[in-house]
Amino acid sequence: MPKVSMVVNGEAATGEVEGRTLLVDFLRGSLRLTGTHVGCDTSQCGACVVHVNGEAVKACSIFAAECEGAEVKTIEGMANADGSLSTIQQAFQDHHGLQCGFCTPGMVMSAAALLKDNPKPTEAEVRHYLEGNLCRCTGYHNIVKAVLAASGQEVGGAAVAAE
Numbered sequence: 001m002p003k004v005s006m007v008v009n010g011e012a013a014t015g016e017v018e019g020r021t022l023l024v025d026f027l028r029g030s031l032r033l034t035g036t037h038v039g040c041d042t043s044q045c046g047a048c049v050v051h052v053n054g055e056a057v058k059a060c061s062i063f064a065a066e067c068e069g070a071e072v073k074t075i076e077g078m079a080n081a082d083g084s085l086s087t088i089q090q091a092f093q094d095h096h097g098l099q100c101g102f103c104t105p106g107m108v109m110s111a112a113a114l115l116k117d118n119p120k121p122t123e124a125e126v127r128h129y130l131e132g133n134l135c136r137c138t139g140y141h142n143i144v145k146a147v148l149a150a151s152g153q154e155v156g157g158a159a160v161a162a163e
């Protein structure tokens with residue numbers, strides 16, 4: 001089988017893949033980075049979002065072979081160097097932006113990509129950006145709060161409208 005090489009969370013990663021192997025299957029199956037979840041396998045739920053060369057990508061929508069030479073970041077690479085939670089992760093914890101946690105890795109990766117491009121998004125911009133990330137538990141309210149908090153914006157009281 002052909003080999004693919006990429007940099008995942010700052011470390012070189014090489015593996016054999018079939019042409020049809022999805023990036024999410026390479027990450028989970030070959031590299032055992034199971035924090036990236038599979039909710040649908042059809043590009044609808046966003047549970048599999050990772051960063052490829054700095055862009056948020058649904059890892060079920062791209063072949064591993066397409067990522068030859070790419071820089072990939074998964075939820076396992078999001079913590080700070082000392083192991084503490086990153087700002088966006090801490091905000092999800094502080095604002096209860098999760099319940100079962102299944103969608104959370106994808107939410108965090110999408111939110112981090114949003115804040116990179118738009119450091120102070122409005123509530124509407126957060127909701128629009130996260131349209132491709134589905135959550136069956138939280139009702140989204142606290143997820144939006146968490147993203148706004150991670151951007152340093154006030155989220156107390158009625159600052160964020162309920163769903």
Ligand code: FES
Pocket residue numbers: 037038039040041042043044045046047048049058059060061
């Ligand atoms: S598993 Fe990729 S979008 Fe649902």
Ligand code: FES
Pocket residue numbers: 097098099100101102103104134135136137138
């Ligand atoms: S926290 Fe359960 S699916 Fe989002």
